[in-house]
Amino acid sequence: MTDSIPAVVPAGRMAALAQPTYTLPGGMLLRPWEPHDAPALVASYADPDIRHWNRPDPLTGDRAVTRIARWRERWHTERAAVWAVAASEDTVAVGLIGLADFDLRGGSAEIMYWLLPAGRGAGATTEGVSAVTRWAFGDLGLHRLRLTHSVANPASCRVALKAGYPLEGTMRGALLHADGWHDEHLHARLRTD
Template identity: 40%
Template sequence: MSHTRERSPSHPAPELLGHGLRLRHWDPDSDADAAAWLRGRSDPEFRRWNTPLKTVTDLEGARASLRAGARSVAEGASAAFRITDAASGTTLGHIGVNEIDHVVRVARIGYWVLPEARGHRVAARALTLVARWAFADLGLHRLELGHALGHHASCRIAERCGFPYEGTLRGAMFEAGRQDAFRDVHLHARLATDPEVGAR
């Protein structure tokens, strides 16, 4: 069972609680949050499958990245959550609803999990919580989830959570560590009218 908490005045999205997780807001002024963001974004597995426009290499860069994310959240273009263990409060990873189009009612979901939290269905549980909130509270009709071809773990998470594979987007994202070469992307999506599968 899950429920939402009250919204923070500085954050348009509520904290989300359920499936043993609490999805909280990232705080750019928190040393602990900045350190967790740096670890996640500099992790070799993250870099294998993602090529951000700006690489985060130190704590100051992590804070700048979090501040940029907070501006996007304040503008209503995204919603970003720090995935934490509901009991201990330990940070486990990140999940975001990005590129929110309030007219067409579509957005893209992205997530990553810290190395020590992998293998515990953290991403699947967080994805279930966030999808439910995005459909119910944001009124979105379609949520898309894309991952680099060959990222089988992300593919399994999407399928488990009711995001079926829809096709391959050719050359739709950067190659690992490069911005002059491209690779294909598996596109998954779920509609508000699709049944909720839940984190399995």
């Protein structure tokens, strides 16, 4: 009977936490999204790599501001934790790193990320994934985090491995992209790793 198994992360723990800001090596910040970051969400749809691997929605500036407000709400309702990658508190974001598909009772979530060209090449994704991983295990108390990506995306595979997410296997035909069904690599970490 599952009622006799306590929740790994009790309801309300995440909502009680303030979303932290982290300084990443190389001078980038991982911080909460702000309304002034809306242009980054609009630009993410225009970037062919982000559009191909992440399937973002086309957004106007107003819809992007609404999306950012929804991410803040999802923090408080314990359904997602999404950070902006930016050069400072005041500059527009150049990327996104976060957790979605929460199962707080079961203690798991999925890492997601993308970077615009202006943020690529300095290791911000790997360092940001590592920071979010430490927060998820240490502060939130999750047990398992997973990271998936198309097998045709070796850059994401490098990020996963550098951030300490070993490859667990390949999920066949797991995600539909514009060019058809892609097999996906499944990487994961446990709090005890």
